[in-house]
Amino acid sequence: MASITIRGVKKNYAKTQVVHGVDLDFASGEFVVILGPSGCGKSTLLRMIAGLEDISGGTIAIDGTVVNKLEPRERGCAMVFQNYALYPHMSVADNIGYSLKVAGIPSAERMKRIRAVARILELEPLLDRKPAALSGGQRQRVAMGRAMIREPKVFLFDEPLSNLDAKLRVQMRSEIRKLHRRLSVTSVFVTHDQVEAMTLADRLVVMNGGRVEQVGTPGEVYTRPASRFVATFVGAPAMNMLEGVVTLDGLSLLGGSRRLAIPRAGLPVGTEVAVGIRPEAVRLVAQGTPGALDATVDLVEELGAGRVIYVDLDGAPFSVMTSEAIHPEPGTAVGLQFSPDDMHFFASPSGARLDVFKASVLEPAL
Numbered sequence: 001m002a003s004i005t006i007r008g009v010k011k012n013y014a015k016t017q018v019v020h021g022v023d024l025d026f027a028s029g030e031f032v033v034i035l036g037p038s039g040c041g042k043s044t045l046l047r048m049i050a051g052l053e054d055i056s057g058g059t060i061a062i063d064g065t066v067v068n069k070l071e072p073r074e075r076g077c078a079m080v081f082q083n084y085a086l087y088p089h090m091s092v093a094d095n096i097g098y099s100l101k102v103a104g105i106p107s108a109e110r111m112k113r114i115r116a117v118a119r120i121l122e123l124e125p126l127l128d129r130k131p132a133a134l135s136g137g138q139r140q141r142v143a144m145g146r147a148m149i150r151e152p153k154v155f156l157f158d159e160p161l162s163n164l165d166a167k168l169r170v171q172m173r174s175e176i177r178k179l180h181r182r183l184s185v186t187s188v189f190v191t192h193d194q195v196e197a198m199t200l201a202d203r204l205v206v207m208n209g210g211r212v213e214q215v216g217t218p219g220e221v222y223t224r225p226a227s228r229f230v231a232t233f234v235g236a237p238a239m240n241m242l243e244g245v246v247t248l249d250g251l252s253l254l255g256g257s258r259r260l261a262i263p264r265a266g267l268p269v270g271t272e273v274a275v276g277i278r279p280e281a282v283r284l285v286a287q288g289t290p291g292a293l294d295a296t297v298d299l300v301e302e303l304g305a306g307r308v309i310y311v312d313l314d315g316a317p318f319s320v321m322t323s324e325a326i327h328p329e330p331g332t333a334v335g336l337q338f339s340p341d342d343m344h345f346f347a348s349p350s351g352a353r354l355d356v357f358k359a360s361v362l363e364p365a366l
Contacts, residue, residue, distance in 0.1 A: 001028040002076060002153035002186050004049065008058035011044050011210075019044055020210045021058065026203075028063075029184045031177075035197040036207035037233070042190045043158055045207075049188065050077050050156050063153060078147035079156040082163060084139045086131040086146075093118070093127040096145040117145045120182070121175075137168040144179070155180075157189040161196060173199055194234050198222070206230050228351035231276045231344060237308055237319040239276045243348070246271040251357070254314045258293060260340070261361045272348035273357075279321040281342035284309060284328070285335040291362050292335030297328045311336070338362075 004026040011019035019041040026032045034042040047053040049060055051072035059066050067075045086095050094101075097114040105113075118124045121141045131139055140160060147155060157176075161169045177200055180187055191197055197204055198218045206213045206221060206229075214226040225231035231239045244253045244260070246267050251260040253275065260275070267273075285292050295311040295318060306323040311334065318336065328334060340359035347354055 001184060002063035003028045004154065004186065004188070005061040005064075006045075006049075006058070007061075009045070009048060009055060009060060010057035011041070011048060011053065012056040017056075018210050019048075019056075022210075022212055024205060024212065024215065026186060026188065028186055031180050031187045031189065031200060031202045032205060033189045033191060033197040033201035033203075034205045034207060035191060035194060035234070037192055040207045041210040042192075042207050046079075046156055046158055046188060046190045049075075049154070050079050051075050052079075076153035077156050078150050078152035078154070079158065080140075080143050080147050080160045082159045084131070084143045084163075086139060086142060088131050091128050091130060092123060092134070092142050095131070095142055096123075096149055098146065099150050113149055114145075117149050120148070120179070121145050135168075136164045137172055140164065140172055141175070144176075148179075148183070152185065155185050155187040157187065159191055160189075161191075161193075169193075169196070176200065194236065198234075206234065208233075224353075225276075225344065226353050228274055228276070228346040228353075231346065235278060237279045237321065239278050239344070240282070240318050241346075242275045242277070242313075242316070244273045244275055246273060251275070251359075253362075254293070254316075259363055260343075260359045261363065262357045262359045267356065273354065274346045274348050274351075276344035276346065277338050277342055279308065279319040281338050282318075282320045283337045284320055284322065284324075284326060285337045287333040287335045289335040289337060292337040293362070295334055295336050297330055297332040297334055299330060300327055 006022055006024040009019060009022045010017060022045060036042045044053055048055050051070060055068050059068055062075055093114050096117055097110045100110045100113060118127055121144060123141055123145060126138060161172050164172060173196060189200055201218050204218050204221050205215050208229050214221055214230045221230060221234055225234065242253050244251045246269055248269055250262050251273060253260060287294050293313060295313045297309060297311050299310040301308040306321060309320045311318050343359050345354040345357045
């Protein structure tokens with residue numbers, strides 16, 4: 001096991017900077033997931049840890065040793081890629097044990113270690129097969145076995161489940177988590193899939209535009225997003241956002257049709273603020289219910305155990321997630337009710353979280 005320390009790390013391609021001064025600390029034995037949209041710099045950061053990309057600025061230390069100038073094979077990292085990168089002409093056993101063969105490990109010892117890894121990954125019956133005869137999930141396990149046999153200090157996963165179907169992704173998430181509990185090796189997992197991130201991570205790093213937006217446990221990131229980007233990126237359906245502006249007696253929403261009674265906390269009148277509400281925090285009630293926002297149903301999306309109801313709220317889209325057995329028809333007039341305690345506030349246009357507000361009531365504007 002090994003800790004990872006990242007200080008002021010930057011990456012430039014010619015004159016374009018894609019990673020902007022990242023500072024992170026990963027504890028020994030921790031499972032960290034780096035989450036973000038395509039192009040946010042997460043895979044580039046992972047490849048810099050592995051030594052597959054040069055660092056333009058800053059330092060990366062593994063187990064207290066700065067590795068900036070070390071070759072990938074000297075860093076004690078093993079990487080699992082999205083495309084498996086198996087040798088098609090080799091058997092499963094030969095793929096898993098290839099690094100040991102290159103290192104000159106005797107055949108008997110090599111086979112002993114191959115079988116030990118195959119037993120953990122339930123690959124023993126497949127050791128004589130070629131990759132073409134394996135399913136996607138089996139190929140991914142072979143790729144993991146090839147990384148495991150090196151007994152690395154750090155596992156690095158670069159979107160390893162992206163090529164699997166939905167059912168296999170769920171199965172492999174479970175297998176990866178169980179494997180981590182068994183081996184307790186420091187692991188860094190990159191993904192754009194928030195379900196993978198939330199289910200796998202001990203700690204979550206959310207990146208956007210080459211910068212770290214938030215670091216925390218999945219629960220912390222979900223319940224207390226540090227920015228508007230995190231609030232809308234983490235969670236499905238995405239957090240609803242209502243635009244507002246600070247007035248003399250509160251915060252005016254939706255073009256002045258509703259007002260939140262809140263302390264201004266020193267924010268000047270006219271300050272633009274976004275109010276976020278998670279879809280699961282909203283209740284569908286009868287139109288005209290006191291304290292509710294009037295809306296019109298657009299679409300109902302069935303999810304089996306529940307459903308998402310998409311509505312039109314004064315021309316803006318808004319979603320409600322519910323497990324109640326209600327199926328309103330499109331065009332139905334409804335009310336949206338939510339507690340002030342479930343509101344999140346963000347500055348516009350910066351998107352930074354605002355903790356100066358504590359809404360007390362939602363009421364018609366005077």
